[in-house]
Amino acid sequence: MSSMLFREEVLAAQTRQSLGAIVLMQPLSMRCAAWTSVFLVAALGFFLVTSEYAPRVRVSGHIRPIGGLIKAVTPQFGRVVVCHVREGSKVAAGQVIYELSSERNSENRNIDSGITAVFAEKYRLLEREQSLQVEQWAGRERALSERLQFIAAGLIRFEQEISLQKQRVAIAAQVVTRYRSLRDAGYVSELQIMQHESEQSEQFARLQALERAKLESQRDLAQTRSEVEQLHSQIAINNLQILRARAMLDHESAEQLAHSRIQVVAPASGMVTSLTAVVGESVSAGASLATVVPTGGELEAQLLAPSRAIGFVMQGQSVRLRLDAFPYQKYGYLEGSIVSVEQSPLSAGGSEPTYRITVRLAQQFLSVTGQRQQFRPGMGLEADIRQRPQRLVSWLFGPMLGAVKEHKS
Template identity: 30%
Template sequence: MNEQTPFFRREVEAARRSDWLGRPMLVNGPSAGAVALFSAVFVIAALCFVIFGDYTRRVRASGVILPAGGLTRLVAPQPGWVSELAVNEGDRVRRGQMLYALDIDTATARGNTQDAVTDILERKRTELHRALAAQREFDQAARQRLQDQLASLGRELPQLRAQIQTAEDFAGQLEDFAERQRRNLDRGMGLASDYESRLQALQAQRAELARLRREEVQLAGQRDALTSELAGFDPEAEARLAALQAQLLDVEQQLSEAEARRALRITAPRDGMVTAIITRAGQTVAEGTPLLTIVPDDQPLVAQLVAPGGSVGFLREGADVLLRYPAFPYQKFGQYPGRISVISRANLRGDEVADLAPAADPDKGPSLFRVTVAPDRPFVMAYGKPEPLQAGMQVEAHLLLDSRPIWQWILEPLFGLKGAFAQAAPEHAHEP
């Protein structure tokens, strides 16, 4: 074998050059049998879900947490004029706490004497308030005037001292000129008139310098006086205001005593939370006029819900309810079970709807009914701790209505058509 003949054949070398590509493989797609099996399983699962699965229809309702025994509604005990409302919506009150002041002052032959006394005291109080405001404005203006004067003196004094320094320098120069003029005069090289004029200019400059120094002393004295006056201004102003405020307090006390002699105090009959304030200060009331409502604290809490009339027929006492509390978002704190305890069979009045669901409009949409739900737990678990429910807390609920298989829900339109045809058939049969 010579040197030019290769050791391997050309076919071997060509085959080795394509080894890096690997061996070819045939990939087959999914078989028709596997696809058919998967489709059959899917269809069977869907049919089982439709046949054996069921769906519970729900309706959403909203309301408020209230005591089981109801609310305490206060009315006016006798005719009068409401002179004061001492509480606000949502306030918590204790038994015996004042709620209203009812003016029951009677007129005599000389008129309402207590009203006249009260009017005089109120005018005096108004005048004292005006005097206080005017005194404050006067004191503020006087203080600002003193501060402005002191600031002005603070600017004038440096300028005056600069003038004094300039005058002293100029007086020194004049004195040097006069001394040189005297020496020249002694040598016979100058005139006596020139020397006299130099002396006169020097004297005039010294007089001006003395005037400037006196003015500096005066300005410094004024500055010290203003500083002292400003330091004692605030205590004097406070004393003047305190005297007026003492007079105002005395008038306020007299007014309180006058009001107590003519007003009837209406107090809270029990502990609870104030809500639904109807009567405000300034209104005239007759005996029995509603005033406000108190939510008591000593009774178990229930959810008073407002439900649309279309769903009441499917509700049953003891049915399960899922409660949500907007104060504790259900996405984070979950829903809480409850059971329907009472279902009202009479629709709610407008004022009752306003008490339970202010956002609902009884004049629009279907009639609204009261549904009472007893929560299984009187608390909400928040961050691992039970937070008790509070009277007046807003609540939302999903009322669980009828449960039916899914296939019945799907075929419900056909059942409806069948019923419509069955109802229409007798009508056509009676036609001539």
């Protein structure tokens, strides 16, 4: 029996086969899935290439007036005795907000009251000194005035006596001239002429004595007038000294009053907030007793960003703000833009350094149920700072490409 390469059953099956070879058909769903995958990959690539991503930095802060709040501080230690305003009151620049007393006591004795009594005694002594000096100058001025009157009257008498004496001298000269003519005629003796010449000389000597006395009186008159002028100058100098002493005393008294009664005034016009002291409370020097919000000033947002978030924050970037007082889920966001970014940190101690960011608000109010709700200084908020956008492909693959370049270099 000869052996066969194929079995008889196989050969018989081939002779009976009439339908042809079997072909495996690929399902239609697999083809659609492949094309769909290709489309999705292409769409994803197009999206990554054309789309952009803007990273955001979230920071916190608060609302404040442009230029900041103004503090009213006390210059020295004291006790509050009067508060002239209430929270939210409008004040003008220089208006008194608080009055403080700095009275000091020692051994059951009020030191400030004792100092006040000392100043009162100084004023009394100064007035007494001025009164005595006025009386002294007035008495001396009266004496000089009487002396001037006496000298002037004496000069008038001297003028009269000199005029009469000149007449006597003239008469004596005429008598001597007549007797000389009579002597020449032989009617009188030489002795008689000598007697009349002697009388003429005596009258002339009296005239010279009167003129010398007149000169002495004129000299006394000039000296007395000079003394009067000196007296007036001394009175003026004395008055100036009294005024200077009173001014110094007034200054010392005012300083003492300023130290014992202190006024804390508003540094600017605006609304008073944060009254921190009550009547009877003692406050230390430099303590902030009130805060003044300037009138008419717009508000801005001040943000504090940690150092890890400040790298790409810059002027002009837009900011989306969420006010704590107005939930953003109901009232939405508030838009703003960065005005300035501080270059130096505010604190670098144990905590992370923070940088101040100033944001200009797009509006100064929110509309709540049809009414404008004005923002108030001190309102807390959170902010999202939208930084420079970048394409998604560079955002996704940028770190990897950077690492590759760094590895190659």
